[in-house]
Amino acid sequence: MKHNPTPHTTGSAGRQVSGLHFYTETIDAGRLSPLAFFEAGENEFAGRRFYWENRDKTLKLVGIGHAMTLTSDAADGRFADVRAQWQRLCSVLVKEEGDLPPVLFGGFSFDPENHPSDEWKGFPPAYFAVPQFQLAEKGGRTFVSINLVTEGETAAEDFERLRLICESMIHEAQVMERTPAQKPEVSALDELARSDYLEAVGEVTGRIRAGEAEKVVIARSVQLAFDEAATPSSILENLSAEQQESYLFGLESGSKLFFGATPERLVEIRDGQALTACVAGSIRRGKTASEDRELGEGLLHDPKNRSEHQYVVSMIGDVFRSFCEEVRIPAGPRLLKVRDIQHLFTPVEGIPNPDKDLLDFVEALHPTPALGGTPREAALPIIRESERMDRGFYGAPVGWMDSEGNGEFAVAIRSALLEGSGARLYAGGGIVADSVPEEEYEETWVKFRPVLRALGGKLNG
Ligand SMILES: C=C(O[C@H]1C=CC=C(C(=O)O)[C@@H]1O)C(=O)O
Numbered sequence: 004m005k006h007n008p009t010p011h012t013t014g015s016a017g018r019q020v021s022g023l024h025f026y027t028e029t030i031d032a033g034r035l036s037p038l039a040f041f042e043a044g045e046n047e048f049a050g051r052r053f054y055w056e057n058r059d060k061t062l063k064l065v066g067i068g069h070a071m072t073l074t075s076d077a078a079d080g081r082f083a084d085v086r087a088q089w090q091r092l093c094s095v096l097v098k099e100e101g102d103l104p105p106v107l108f109g110g111f112s113f114d115p116e117n118h119p120s121d122e123w124k125g126f127p128p129a130y131f132a133v134p135q136f137q138l139a140e141k142g143g144r145t146f147v148s149i150n151l152v153t154e155g156e157t158a159a160e161d162f163e164r165l166r167l168i169c170e171s172m173i174h175e176a177q178v179m180e181r182t183p184a185q186k187p188e189v190s191a192l193d194e195l196a197r198s199d200y201l202e203a204v205g206e207v208t209g210r211i212r213a214g215e216a217e218k219v220v221i222a223r224s225v226q227l228a229f230d231e232a233a234t235p236s237s238i239l240e241n242l243s244a245e246q247q248e249s250y251l252f253g254l255e256s257g258s259k260l261f262f263g264a265t266p267e268r269l270v271e272i273r274d275g276q277a278l279t280a281c282v283a284g285s286i287r288r289g290k291t292a293s294e295d296r297e298l299g300e301g302l303l304h305d306p307k308n309r310s311e312h313q314y315v316v317s318m319i320g321d322v323f324r325s326f327c328e329e330v331r332i333p334a335g336p337r338l339l340k341v342r343d344i345q346h347l348f349t350p351v352e353g354i355p356n357p358d359k360d361l362l363d364f365v366e367a368l369h370p371t372p373a374l375g376g377t378p379r380e381a382a383l384p385i386i387r388e389s390e391r392m393d394r395g396f397y398g399a400p401v402g403w404m405d406s407e408g409n410g411e412f413a414v415a416i417r418s419a420l421l422e423g424s425g426a427r428l429y430a431g432g433g434i435v436a437d438s439v440p441e442e443e444y445e446e447t448w449v450k451f452r453p454v455l456r457a458l459g460g461k462l463n464g
């Protein structure tokens with residue numbers, strides 16, 4: 004709905020209300036490729052873009068530019084910080100009939116107390132933004148909104164300027180000749196601290212057998228070098244084509260793109276429903292349909308993987324039983340098969356208590372035992388001592404929420420941090436008493452596959 008916002012100079016009581024204003028305006032952009040729109044933002048807005056596909060591909064979101072950036076460096080209060088900043092913005096939102104609710108997109112780091120490197124510079128403990136231009140593709144239709152946050156009194160002129168930029172990006176997205184997404188030429192793959200990882204898994208298994216914890220997720224990273232710089236829109240295009248059953252996310256900051264294809268929902272709040280998923284316990288896909296079926300059946304009946312999975316169901320079930328009414332949890336897991344891997348999977352649903360919002364669920368759930376361990380307070384220190392890497396945003400919540408309380412966060416696994424002509428890939432696995440280091444190592448290779456393939460890497464087997 005096109006409107007010429009005139010800044011509110013008098014509040015309902017007729018008193019002067021100056022300060023922060025938040026306007027949104029939705030344009031019907033007809034049919035538009037979200038990835039083409041993302042690419043159209045390359046020149047002006049590289050480093051300030053976001054890309055999202057939900058798991059069943061009923062929603063794609065693109066954020067171009069930052070109307071406002073919301074960050075927090077607080078180790079403990081980061082979730083409350085983001086909520087307070089977002090609520091303050093939404094309290095001054097001007098949205099008219101026909102305008103879509105503006106979104107806030109971004110993510111959290113896995114562990115603000117474990118930041119041993121500057122690998123993740125530009126990704127603070129909480130990193131969110133209101134997109135200046137927001138594309139949403141849902142129900143087969145594409146909408147583009149312009150969001151404007153301003154303290155000034157020039158909203159009308161600002162909007163005029165933004166409309167022209169938006170119009171040219173829509174035009175470019177519709178008419179540009181898009182070359183088929185090229186994959187980078189990989190010149191090297193470096194397994195960082197491979198022996199340290201194997202040693203750590205052995206050590207942690209011993210500490211679990213000694214009763215220090217019941218489960219601890221240990222991860223590792225590998226570094227890819229390319230002949231030349233890779234372009235974010237091409238990588239996301241590859242991933243979108245190759246990973247049809249996973250969430251897709253891409254979050255830029257400065258010269259970095261954090262991206263991935265994850266099967267793991269953390270939590271969605273949609274029309275008064277809270278939905279999450281327990282995803283833990285893994286095995287590779289078979290080379291034939293019958294081998295695939297055998298491997299899946301074996302996973303469903305494997306004691307080690309079932310125990311790995313049950314820790315996640317217990318914890319998430321506890322959170323949902325205390326945050327929701329009418330909690331629904333199936334009696335046992337089923338298989339979740341995505342392109343490169345199959346998991347034990349238990350969906351959990353409930354009706355949120357009125358005093359619980361999306362960030363309450365994110366804060367309570369993160370990290371689930373699928374990425375941290377059980378008990379959490381024992382597992383996190385063991386991860387800090389044992390992992391030779393900086394998880395940054397790997398394994399943490401990434402997603403979006405809108406001004407009406409709806410939104411969705413996924414767990415940022417099957418992911419990588421791309422910068423120029425290099426990328427760092429992250430993968431881990433749940434370690435329990437009867438874990439075997441070599442088997443966990445092989446499992447991480449299966450988990451590297453989605454991003455390794457999208458980055459042009461060689462896949463073993
Ligand atoms: C820690 C990862 O996967 C988690 C999610 C699904 C299955 C898992 C597993 O079987 O170990 C992990 O808990 C990762 O992909 O890096």
Ligand SMILES: [Mg+2]
Pocket residue numbers: 283284285311432433446
């Ligand atoms: Mg596992």
